Amino acid sequence: MQLNLNGAAVEAGDLEGRLLVYVLRDQLGLTGTKFGCGAGHCGSCTVWVDGVPTRSCQKPAVEVVGREITTIEGLAETAPGAGLHPVQQAFLELQVPQCGWCMSGQMMTAAAFLRENPEPTRAEVEAALDQNYCRCGTYHRLRQAVLRAAEIQREVSA
Ligand code: FES
Ligand code: FES
Structure with missing residues (x-):
C-alpha cells in the first residue's frame, strides 16, 4: 500500500x-x-x-x-525558505539535545505549536510541550529553544 x-x-x-x-x-x-x-x-x-x-x-x-x-x-521542507526549520535551527543553536531520543517528538510538537502560535509566551510553550517527556531533563533548554524558534520564524516570515 x-x-x-x-x-x-x-x-x-x-x-x-x-x-x-x-x-x-x-x-x-x-x-x-x-x-x-x-x-x-x-x-x-x-x-x-x-x-x-x-x-x-x-x-x-x-x-x-x-x-x-x-x-x-x-520537517525542514515545511518551513519557508531553504535550510532547516526554525525549530531545528533553534535546537542546534541552544544545543538542546542530550541523548537525543526524545528530540524528534519534541520538535514535531513544537513546530506544529508554533505554526498556530507564532508569538507564544513561556507559559504557553510549557503547556504545549508538557506531554512530551525528556528522560535527560533538558526542559529548560527545550523551552528556551522553542521561544528562540518563534523569533527565527518571525524573522524568516518578515
Ligand atoms: S513511544 Fe509513542 S508515546 Fe511513547
Ligand atoms: S535528550 Fe535524552 S530523552 Fe530527551
Whole structure:
C-alpha cells in the first residue's frame, strides 16, 4: 500500500495490523521517529498526520492511508525558505539535545505549536510541550529553544 509521506507517495508494503511507528522505522527506514514508551505517554514517536501531532505508536498504519504524513526527516521542507526549520535551527543553536531520543517528538510538537502560535509566551510553550517527556531533563533548554524558534520564524516570515 502507498502512503503520502513527506510530500511524496511511497510504497510502504503491507500495513495491515501494523502501527505507524513500525512502518516508518522498520519498513521505510525513517529512524528519526523514536519508539519510547509504546503506550502513548512519552511523545517520542510524534509525527504529523495532516499537520496534527500524532503518536505513531498508537496509530494503526491503515488509518493514515490517503492522509499526509510528515516526519522529522521532512520537517525542514515545511518551513519557508531553504535550510532547516526554525525549530531545528533553534535546537542546534541552544544545543538542546542530550541523548537525543526524545528530540524528534519534541520538535514535531513544537513546530506544529508554533505554526498556530507564532508569538507564544513561556507559559504557553510549557503547556504545549508538557506531554512530551525528556528522560535527560533538558526542559529548560527545550523551552528556551522553542521561544528562540518563534523569533527565527518571525524573522524568516518578515
Ligand atoms: S513511544 Fe509513542 S508515546 Fe511513547
Ligand atoms: S535528550 Fe535524552 S530523552 Fe530527551
